[in-house]
Every structure is written in C-alpha cells, then in structure tokens.
Amino acid sequence: MAAAPSMAAALAASLPAPQAAPAPAAPTYEAIPASMAKVIDIEAEIPVTTVQLDGIVITKIIKHSREAPSATAHGLLLGLDLDGTLEVSNSFPLPLHGGGDDDDKSTKSVARYQAQMLRSLKEVQSDDSVVGFYQASTMGAFFSQALIDTQAIHQDKLRHGGIVVVHDITQTARGNAAFRAFRLTKSFLDAFKKSNFSTPSLIDHQLTFSTILEEIPVEIRTNALLSSFLNTLTTPTPSPLPDASPAEASTSSLPPSFSNLNLGAIGVVRNLEQVNDALDSYRTEEGNLAYLQRQIAREKSRADAYVAKRKEENASRVAQGLAPLPEEDVSRLFKIPPEPSRLESMLLLGQVDAYGKSLAGITSAGLVKMYAAKANSDI
Template identity: 75%
Template sequence: MAAAPSMAAALAASLPAPQSAPTPAAPSYEAIPASMSRVIDIEAEIPLTGVQLDGLVVSKIIKQSRESSSSTHGLLLGLDIDGTLEVSNSFPLPHHSSDDDDKSAKGIARYQGAMLRSLKEVQADDSVIGFYQSMTLGSFFNQTLVETQAIHQEKLRHGGIIIVHDISQTARGNASFRAFRLTKAFLDAYKRNNFSTTSLINHRLTFSSILEEVPLKIRTSALLSSFLGSLSEQSVSAVAQTNPAMTTSSVAIPPSYATLNLGTANVARNLELIIEAVDQHKTEEGNLAYLQRQIAREKARADGYVAKRKEENAARVAQGLAPLPEEDVSRLFKIPAEPSRLESMLQLGRIDAYAKSLAETSSTGLVKMYAVKANAGI
C-alpha cells in the first residue's frame, strides 16, 4: 500500500515549475556605414584628392606676411576627412637663426610643443597636417623647404602638404595660395641621398618634377563674411564723413586710382632677382665642373696605377717570378664621390619661377604702357 504524500511534497507540486535563468543575448556588432567607413580612414588608404583652406587661415597668413619684413612660415592644423585635408587653423614659427643652429632649432621645437599643448587645452585642432611658406614673385624652391617637407611626408598622414603664399600677388589684389607635396620619385632619391647624374636620369628628375600640385579650395565661414561686411560698411561711412555730398540716398563709389598704376614697379626687382639667380646657378655649375675634373683626375691616376701593376706582373711571370699582390686602389687614391646636383636643380626652379612671374607682370604693364602712349598722343 503506497504511503500518503507529505505536506511538503504536496506544496512543492502545487508551485509553478522554476524557470531557468535567461541566457544573455550574444552581442551584435553593427557594420560601419559605407559613408563613415570612408571618413574613418585609420590606415590612410584613401588617396589625397584636395586641400580645403579655411578663410580664417587665409586672413592670418596674409596678415602675418604683411607685418613681417622677411619671408614667413608656420604650421597648418586640421583634419584629414575623406581624402581631403581640411586646414582649420595655423600659427607662425619663429625665424630660424643661422648663428646657432642647434640652439635655434631647440627653441623652435619648444615653442611648437607649447603652442600645440595650449591648443589642445582649449579643445582646438592640434593635429599638424603640413606647413605654409610665404614667397615673393613665385619663387619658393630652397633646401629648407625640401628638407622640412621630406620629414613631414615621412611622419604625417598622406605626407602633409605645403601651402605657398605669394606676397607680390597679394599686393596686386590677388590672394595667391597653392598647395604642393613632394613626388614619389624625388622622395625616393632623397631617402637614398643620391642626386648624381645617373640617379637623376634613372628617376627622371628635373626641377619641375620635385613637387606636385594638389587642388586647393578656400572655404569662407559665416563669421569671416560678417567681419568683411563690417569692414566695407566702415569704409563707406568713413568716406561719407569726409565728403558730406555722398550722404545722399545713393552713395557714390569712392575714387580709385589703381588703374593709373602701370604695373612696372616689380619689373626691375624681378629682373634683379633673375640676374642674381642666374649668377648663383653659374657659380654652382662651375663648382660642379671643378669637382668633376678632380674626380676624373683621381680616376685616371688609379687606372694608370692598375695598368702599371698589370704590366709589372706580366713581366715577372715571363721571368718566372711570382706576381706582386694586387693592392686596394681605394686606399691609395681617395676618389671623391660624385657631387649632388640638388642645389643646381633648385636654382633652375627659382629661375623658372622668376621668369614666369616676369612674363605675367611685364605683359600687363606693356599693355597699359601702350594704352597710355595712345591716349597721350605720343
């Protein structure tokens, strides 16, 4: 006879069955959208297609160039978004002193670090994406620019860029800004530190293939547009105060005498710079020719020594004697290495830039002079 169930068993049977703990759902990772995957370019796989320069940066560079008596340079800050370098800020660097290069370089490095830390504290863009350099009459080829860009192109994403600003064009009312970077062929030769004639031929390098231009566009913000608008309003009010007759409903256009400028002010200076650059190139070519003659002279001496030793050994073998040991010619004759032609290429680039600037300014001035001659009845 089966025993009656206990009270505990009856209560346990009446309770609902215990439910098992729910298993946590596996985490799901959503794929990055195609648009964001292009923006988030961690490995810098998207090729650089252009540079976007903020209007604030343009005004800062122009202001610094006007206030400085010599050429100016500084760092560009911004972001690399979807293959476009967006330059949002900049700051100038102190001039490099040639008296104490080591001390001056350390001072510039400390100043640059302090500026970047200050920008980071105020949550501004502190990512260096290149540097800018002011120039005159279109010439910006020099050793410092090439060395600085080579360092940036090795350490920065997409190699960074150079923004060059022509002061002479700005003085004529044209804000001239161009973006460049070193070509792969030139960078390969620079890493090898070989700018001999053979290397230039193999890499097909000329002064025109040192840099490649990157498309550049300028973006003007609403704040900068308002600022320029306030400047124009102030200029009109100032003219109205000086001339009460202009306070009518239709404000007259202020007089401008820019059309009377024949544009020949920079022609003389441009010719002086061309002559100076040609003289420097001639001097450099003379130094290269002297070094080439010295190398040829040492090679001729080494070849003569080797030929003489071969004749002596042939005579000793004919006499049944042991030949003399062959000596290392490089220890006996110090043959200089072939000189670098980088400076000569840069000088040719400067001459070409000055010549193009002269052709542009002289053509405009020539047309104005013919017009003046016709009006004067000469």
C-alpha cells in the same frame, strides 16, 4: 541528530529556486554606411586631391607674412583630411630659426614652442592635428633646401604626408592673394631617402627642378556670415540725395581702387635683380661642380694608370717565370671623391624659373596697360 539535516533540507526546499543569470547578448556591430566609408579613412588609403583653406587661415598667413621682418615667415597648418580633401581650419606661426653656434639651442626652443602651442589648442578643444606647414615667398621663388627638408620630414611622419602652402607676398601686395599647395613627388622622395642626387640617379628617377614638387588644387572656404559681410561691402547702395551726380548715385563701403591702372614698372627692377642674383648663384654652383668633376676625373685617371702599370708588370713577371705581384685595393691608394650632389643646382634652376615667370607676368601686364593708354590718348 538525524532531525537537523532533515529540517535543513525542508527549509531549503521551501525557498524559491535561484534563477539562472541571463546569458549576455552577443554584441552587434552596424556596418559603416557607404556614405561614411570614405570619410572614415582609418588606413589613409584615400589620396589627398584637394586642399581647402578656411578664410581665417588665409587671414593669419597674410598677416604673419606682412609683419615678418623678412620673407621667412613660416608656421604650422592644422586640420583634418576628409574624403580626399585636406581641410585646413587653423594655423599658427613659428619663431624664426636662428643659425650659428646657437643652432641646436634654437631648434629645441622652436620644438618646445610648437609642443606648447599644440597642447594649448588641445585644451581649448581646437584642432591640434598637424597637416603641413606654410611658407612665405617673394616673386614665386620658394625652392630652398630648408623647405625640401621640412616637407620630407612631414611626408614621412604625418598621416597623409602633409602639404606645404606657399604664399607669394609680392602678388598679395598687388592685390592678388596667391596661395599654392605642394608636396614632394615619389621619385624625388626615393632619391632623397637614398641621399643620391648624382647624374645617373637624376636620369633614373627622371628628376628636374619641375618634378621635385607636385601641385595640389587649393580651395578657399568662408562661412555664411563672412560671405554676407563681403557682399554688403561690394554691393553698391543708392545715394539718399535726390540731386546726386551720376558718379555719386550709388556708393559702396569699399572705395574704388585705380592701382591696376598704374603704368609704373612696379617690381620690375627688383625682379631683374633677383634674376641676376639667381643666375650668378647658379653659375657659381656649376663652377664648383665642374671643379669637383675634374678632380674626380684626375683621381680616376691616376688609379687607371696604376692598374694598367701593375698589369704590365705582372705580365712581364709571368713571362720571366716569376710570381705576379698581389693586386692592391685601388680605393685605399687613391682617394676618389664621390660624385657631387646636383640638388642645389636644381633648386637654383627652380628659383631662376620662378623669377622669370614673375618677370614675364609683370612685363606683360605693363605692356597691355601701355597699349591701352596709347589707344585712349590717340597718340
């Protein structure tokens, strides 16, 4: 019986000794190069200083604004922020938001459409990161409660706060594609989160209609193929005819446009109507605020008179050796309304200012044209 263990021991000794498993090498991490440290902005510490719009985005926004039934065209902007530049590479329109009894149903429908579009873009390996939204406007007047509310939500939810790109349809109709990018200021956001736009709050935050939004520079980016195509359209080519007139010696794919020489007051009447409507709305809002202020002052005077009368009665009772009457809560006896919000009046002032600047631009250009025509006609 003792031979079995010895044989097992001899067999085990004849086998090669098992090799120890090599210890796993410690992982090494390469430091992020200095050139990429700003690009890989994980914590969103680099503020956005420039908005870069692709040519396809410009085309989509102009097409949507032109085909929209009214100046309410809006949609989402998609892209990525790199080294302080918000690169907008794609966009898609959103359906019009209905009102009335179907307001909640319309909101859910728009949310479903937005989620479906983002999901479809992700499936085709396209940019699906929302970086803001765009809004069409007429004559530069884009101040509205809806724009402020939407931008406030974006700045609270999105990575870098998001931006709103405003497209002026009126300027585009005159041949000038006007695109401006904005975001809400920190002082306005502070007052907005507190829902306090009373007079003391506006003074503390130094808020006016010009400090609601801050503008960000906009750049337009086109690829090399599109730039080459535009150059071929604008570069004149010599005429193949040997006896061509000087006017036809060189031609281009784009015919000359003389719309800038039109002396007609294009848009002046409509602009004046918009100014008058905005001023009427502002006057109505100021009248409502004045009525509420008088109502608040009336209730405060009644409360102060009640407190003064109660103090006189208590002083008289103490002089007679009687116990003073208990002091009652004035806020329960008198319903003093809170001070009204002045946000709507600020937005209306912003619209009046925008219409005024647009009117000044139209009239100044028309005045220069008339002086030029007068000089050429020797009148």
